[in-house]
Amino acid sequence: MSAKRNFSLSIFIACKAMRQLAMALFISGASLAATAAGNPQDANARYQAERAACLNGQSNQARATCLREAGAALQESKRGRLGDDxxxxxxxxxxxxxxxxxxxxxxxxxxxxxxxxxxxxxxxxxxxxxxxxxxxx
Known part of the structure; x- marks a missing residue:
């Protein structure tokens, strides 16, 4: 494989990884904002949905990271410290x-x-x- 083709492939892979990261951050941010706006029941429902996405591999994050982020978002929501500022x-x-x-x-x-x-x-x-x-x- 030529150096130019290898370089192009590397850029493509890096761009794909960045898109996946951006999507994961977007989904996390959107879910965090939705959790902040609701009551504790909404926060628990959001947590259950996020947890299911983590367990089903739909989050574009490592399972452990996804579950940790979902749990942290739930705790911050319960403390009233999760918002869209x-x-x-x-x-x-x-x-x-x-x-x-x-x-x-x-x-x-x-x-x-x-x-x-x-x-x-x-x-x-x-x-x-x-x-x-x-x-x-």
Whole structure:
């Protein structure tokens, strides 16, 4: 097998793994948000559904990890500490921009603020945010 073909295959496998991870995170996040919004009976019902998905291999996670996450979500829901805080999500996204060099950081923050175009979804394997900035020459 040529090096180019091997490299392409490696990228394909990595992309597939990333899509599966994104799907698992999306499903986990959606179920966590639904659990947070409901009462304890809803939380228990959600836990049972998540547990069944773990045991049936439908979660795209290792069984032990899936069961641990489902149990942790149930406990956090019972403590009232499970929520869907979009402001916190925004702050976290902006904090990730801080790791970039100054020019890239500014563009990152602008993309998070909604400038530019956004395509894709977690179900498709990722969200791509693009911002075209003029060259500073």
């Amino acid at each position: 979009q402001a916190a999500d925004q702050r976290n996204a902006l904090l990730r921009c801080n790791a970039l060099p100054a020019d890239d950081r500014d563009a990152c923050q602008r993309r998070i603020a909604g400038e530019g175009t956004t395509t894709g979804s977690l179900l498709e394997g990722g969200v791509l945010r693009e911002l075209t900035v003029p060259d500073r020459k």
